[in-house]
Amino acid sequence: PHPSDPPYLQGLNGPQRQAVLTTEGPVLMLAGAGTGKTAALTARLAHIIATRRAWPSEILAVTFTNKAAREMRERIGRMIGDAVEGMPWLGTFHSIAAKMLRRHAELVGLQSNFTILDTDDQLRVLKQLIQAEGLDEKRWPARQLAGLIDRWKNRGLTPPDLDAADREAYADGKGQHFYALYQARLKTLNACDFGDLLLHMLVILKTHRDVLEQYQQRFKYILVDEYQDTNASQYLWLRLLAQARKNICCVGDDDQSIYSWRGAEVANILRFEKDFPGATVIRLEQNYRSTPQILAAASALIAQNSGRLGKTLWTDLEAGDKVRVVGVWDGPEEARRIGEELEDLQRRGTSLDRAAILVRAQFQTREFEDRFIAIGLPYRIVGGYRFYERAEIRDALAYLRLVQSSADDLAFERIVNVPKRGLGDKAVSRIHQFARIERTPLFHAAARITETDELTPQARRQLANFVAMMRTWQAKANDLPHPELTQLILDESGYTAMLQADRSAEAAGRLENLSELVRAMEEYDSLEAFLEHVSLVMDRDNDDQTETVTIMTIHAAKGLEFDHVFLAGWEDGVFPSQRAMDEGGTASLEEERRLAYVAITRARQRASIYHAANRRIYGQWMSSIPSRFIAEIPPEFVDSENSFGGGASLWRANWSAQGDPFAHVATQSPARTATRGPAWQRALAASSTITRAPAPSEGAPAASVGAKPRADLAIG
Numbered sequence: 001p002h003p004s005d006p007p008y009l010q011g012l013n014g015p016q017r018q019a020v021l022t023t024e025g026p027v028l029m030l031a032g033a034g035t036g037k038t039a040a041l042t043a044r045l046a047h048i049i050a051t052r053r054a055w056p057s058e059i060l061a062v063t064f065t066n067k068a069a070r071e072m073r074e075r076i077g078r079m080i081g082d083a084v085e086g087m088p089w090l091g092t093f094h095s096i097a098a099k100m101l102r103r104h105a106e107l108v109g110l111q112s113n114f115t116i117l118d119t120d121d122q123l124r125v126l127k128q129l130i131q132a133e134g135l136d137e138k139r140w141p142a143r144q145l146a147g148l149i150d151r152w153k154n155r156g157l158t159p160p161d162l163d164a165a166d167r168e169a170y171a172d173g174k175g176q177h178f179y180a181l182y183q184a185r186l187k188t189l190n191a192c193d194f195g196d197l198l199l200h201m202l203v204i205l206k207t208h209r210d211v212l213e214q215y216q217q218r219f220k221y222i223l224v225d226e227y228q229d230t231n232a233s234q235y236l237w238l239r240l241l242a243q244a245r246k247n248i249c250c251v252g253d254d255d256q257s258i259y260s261w262r263g264a265e266v267a268n269i270l271r272f273e274k275d276f277p278g279a280t281v282i283r284l285e286q287n288y289r290s291t292p293q294i295l296a297a298a299s300a301l302i303a304q305n306s307g308r309l310g311k312t313l314w315t316d317l318e319a320g321d322k323v324r325v326v327g328v329w330d331g332p333e334e335a336r337r338i339g340e341e342l343e344d345l346q347r348r349g350t351s352l353d354r355a356a357i358l359v360r361a362q363f364q365t366r367e368f369e370d371r372f373i374a375i376g377l378p379y380r381i382v383g384g385y386r387f388y389e390r391a392e393i394r395d396a397l398a399y400l401r402l403v404q405s406s407a408d409d410l411a412f413e414r415i416v417n418v419p420k421r422g423l424g425d426k427a428v429s430r431i432h433q434f435a436r437i438e439r440t441p442l443f444h445a446a447a448r449i450t451e452t453d454e455l456t457p458q459a460r461r462q463l464a465n466f467v468a469m470m471r472t473w474q475a476k477a478n479d480l481p482h483p484e485l486t487q488l489i490l491d492e493s494g495y496t497a498m499l500q501a502d503r504s505a506e507a508a509g510r511l512e513n514l515s516e517l518v519r520a521m522e523e524y525d526s527l528e529a530f531l532e533h534v535s536l537v538m539d540r541d542n543d544d545q546t547e548t549v550t551i552m553t554i555h556a557a558k559g560l561e562f563d564h565v566f567l568a569g570w571e572d573g574v575f576p577s578q579r580a581m582d583e584g585g586t587a588s589l590e591e592e593r594r595l596a597y598v599a600i601t602r603a604r605q606r607a608s609i610y611h612a613a614n615r616r617i618y619g620q621w622m623s624s625i626p627s628r629f630i631a632e633i634p635p636e637f638v639d640s641e642n643s644f645g646g647g648a649s650l651w652r653a654n655w656s657a658q659g660d661p662f663a664h665v666a667t668q669s670p671a672r673t674a675t676r677g678p679a680w681q682r683a684l685a686a687s688s689t690i691t692r693a694p695a696p697s698e699g700a701p702a703a704s705v706g707a708k709p710r711a712d713l714a715i716g
């Protein structure tokens with residue numbers, strides 16, 4: 001470190017500096033949680049811009065979530081000031097691919113204003129196709145087909161690319177047929193699904209040299225965070241774009257690969273060195289995030305996985321609290337206890353922003369929401385589509401989509417009779433017939449059908465009215481700011497009135513949601529930009545001014561950190577999930593364990609693991625046993641407490657009745673063999689995935705032992 005260093009280099013350690021300064025040629029940064037991978041990647045981006053190696057518009061930077069992209073943009077702004085005008089190609093794979101595809105849509109038979117379908121729309125289309133082909137939807141569910149098609153797309157396969165085994169996968173060999181039908185249907189709808197964004201772009205890059213070369217020239221540097229969770233299609237896409245200049249820097253941690261269920265392939269890390277021979281491999285080993293206890297607990301847990309690349313981790317942060325393991329009676333008590341702890345933190349002057357509750361599955365958030373609403377504790381739910389998935393929001397969005405593109409048949413179907421206009425199934429199926437015969441979108445068919453006597457006079461009048469309103473809104477869309485337009489549509493369509501007339505408990509909440517929708521839109525420049533955002537959001541935008549505790553899934557928490565982390569529902573069947581346990585194989589259990597590793601390593605100062613003795617799952621009470629992952633954390637890093645009588649001993653006695661889960665640890669824990677120093681240090685020394693910071697005289701930190709030797713990733 002030199003005093004003359006630019007600000008973005010200051011404070012970085014040696015390997016981090018190397019990652020920043022090795023701008024030319026392929027670089028792979030492979031390191032454990034909290035070692036400053038994202039920090040180094042951000043500094044690298046700042047460095048490239050500040051030294052004028054490329055303009056911001058000439059850099060492709062991929063993050064895993066939209067939120068991460070926003071944070072990176074802000075951080076770079078702080079590092080190098082105004083120089084970072086726009087970073088048009090900083091975002092998630094999907095948002096970047098969507099942006100590219102809009103420019104080249106015609107090359108795959110779409111128009112540039114194509115709609116991006118969500119899962120619901122996707123299923124609706126598939127259902128229609130399955131019915132039209134006379135297949136029994138009960139026997140061959142649309143959901144299954146949707147899953148297969150997603151998987152194929154994640155692997156970068158178009159219908160003709162499928163091999164025999166793939167083709168067999170659905171309805172006695174009809175998989176490929178349906179995949180092709182579905183793609184054709186999407187084209188006529190001028191729509192694509194999530195997987196298509198990348199697949200279409202991949203096809204374009206493969207088949208249009210000029211387009212490929214244009215992007216290869218444009219992107220002087222490519223940077224990718226959370227690389228361990230790229231799927232094959234994303235990998236191929238990156239490889240094509242990077243092939244000319246080879247200035248690509250990928251950052252990842254094999255232990256944090258948690259999206260294999262969405263097609264992520266951790267093998268992409270190994271492939272990188274094959275495809276980019278001579279890549280510089282950089283390892284970061286100092287963890288700056290977590291206390292030694294938290295790090296030791298997480299490392300011991302992940303050490304149970306096989307087939308890891310293996311890595312050294314050490315920290316020189318002060319020793320802190322042990323990981324707390326808290327047993328409670330049931331779910332509501334878990335929410336009550338965590339609520340109390342949060343209030344306690346608040347009283348002691350800690351901002352709620354510094355705390356997060358991480359859950360394995362979405363359903364777990366409900367209990368916390370109930371409780372926090374009751375006690376007035378501000379919270380927000382991040383991740384998933386919760387907000388935009390609500391019916392009233394989806395209705396409003398359908399109106400907007402139809403305003404934007406009258407060819408959006410799915411949007412038309414959704415709202416033509418919402419609020420009720422006396423246009424029943426009969427009328428709608430007439431419109432469908434008409435559209436098929438005339439080969440026009442439903443909206444145009446609807447307009448034409450009102451000029452005939454196909455419908456009852458009453459239905460005709462209503463439909464004509466709807467068409468006329470829609471046309472007025474479409475005309476106004478150019479002049480009226482889009483939030484006002486939305487409010488106008490909600491009012492004029494009768495949607496607001498419908499909810500106002502509704503006396504049910506939910507109606508008020510729905511009206512609030514709609515106001516929030518209008519508020520949210522104000523942040524976007526145009527209706528298109530907003531709708532694009534909605535199709536792409538993984539995380540709910542929330543610019544609440546107040547301090548809030550965040551509730552989110554572990555999947556959504558990847559890459560983030562919080563001082564206080566509450567890990568809820570660590571019970572077998574919840575975490576690891578029932579599905580992972582039923583599958584029985586080690587692969588799914590190891591993925592759950594990586595998830596547990598991600599969860600614990602989000603914590604900076606304090607990690608509290610909760611498990612309930614009774615849990616209501618899908619409406620049924622079940623008694624549960626603590627997660628096997630708890631037993632995999634050596635006892636010396638754990639403080640156990642139990643809220644319903646007795647202390648850890650009773651709680652453990654409970655366990656013994658189920659077969660003592662600690663038995664396994666007791667015989668295996670390497671800490672048993674160590675004899676000196678505080679427990680965490682002894683275990684660190686012995687368990688070897690972590691060491692304490694080296695004293696100056698000791699030179700390099702103690703050698704690491706992973707499941708596999710480091711030579712695996714040796715350079716060259």
Ligand code: ATP
Nearest residue numbers: 011012013032033034035036037038039288289559
């Ligand atoms: P994850 O694997 O969870 O994504 P990461 O490797 O990307 O973690 P970062 O999020 O970049 O890690 O950094 C973790 C924390 O360490 C952050 O708070 C960051 O500001 C801090 N940090 C990173 N590098 C340094 C450094 N050289 N000195 C001090 N703090 C650092």
Ligand code: MG
Nearest residue numbers: 037038039559
């Ligand atoms: Mg990171």
